[in-house]
Amino acid sequence: MRLYLSSYRIGDRAGSLLALLGNGRHAAIIENALDNISPAARELYRNEAYDPVSELGSLGIVGTPLDLRQYFGDPEGLRARLSQFDLCWVTGGNAFVLRRAMKQSGFDDVIVDMLDNDEIVYGGFSAGAVVAAPSLEGIHLMDDPDEAPRGYDRETIWDGLGLIDHAIVPHYRSPHPESAAAERAVRHLCSRGLRYRALRDGEVIVWTENRMASVELRQRIA
Structure with missing residues (x-):
């Protein structure tokens, strides 16, 4: 399983991302x-703040937007589409x-299966990295858990991937504007004795451990 989990954008280990990809250079950008923001605001953000296609392109990676809303209720179609990429790059937000x-x-099910079979690399930053965890506990102090755009189920999902x-x-x-909220999240996780890693912007977790081996080890320890 190949993961590249960054606090903010690509971060300081771009070479490690390229190493994870090997000869692969095609990314689905999610x-x-x-x-939860308007299309106009998203376009402004892309033009003036952050364009993932340009950032990946600077590394020689060809990025193609992939909107999960087009696959609501169609996991097989999504799997077929993801099979055309080497990297899934998931950006920040809520x-x-x-x-x-x-x-x-x-x-959630498709990516776990593809990662277990080493068919793709999962990469992302901020929200894209956060959801890789077992739970979103503590992140409710950084993001509004009740945000549900049109077409979305309203039930809050607390389980991570x-x-x-x-x-x-x-x-x-x-x-970063969310730095103070990150402090609150860390205090929350500490108070409950939950395992976490706090990342400064620029820091990246590169994870190549087999997911099932990690799960089995945790079960034996428990």
Whole structure:
């Protein structure tokens, strides 16, 4: 299983991302964490703040937008589409909105299966990294869990994808608007004795451990 989980954008380990990809250079870009803002605001953000196609392109990676809303209720169609890519790059925004999109499209099951079979690399930052954890506990202090754009189920999903064995708190002690909220999330997780890793912007987790082996080890320890 190949994961590249960043606090903010590509971060400081771009070479590691390329190493994970090997000869692969095609990425599906998933931006559904931003579905709670208007299309005009998204376009402004892309033009003036962050364009994932350009960022990946600077590394020689060809990025193609993939909207999970087009696959709500069609996990087989989504799997067929994802099979055409080497990397799934999931951007920031609201982690709870993103998690809803992953559930309604079947992405959560599809990506776990593809990763277990080493068919794709999962990469992402901020919300895209947060959802790799076992749970979104604590992230409710950074993102509104009740955000549900039109076409989304309103039920809040607290389970993460379970790709790693601890929570991720992005933007920790960084020059980012959510840095103060990240401090609150860390205190919350500490108070409950939950495992986490707080990432400063620029920091990245590169994870190549087999997911099932990690799950079995945790079960034996428990």
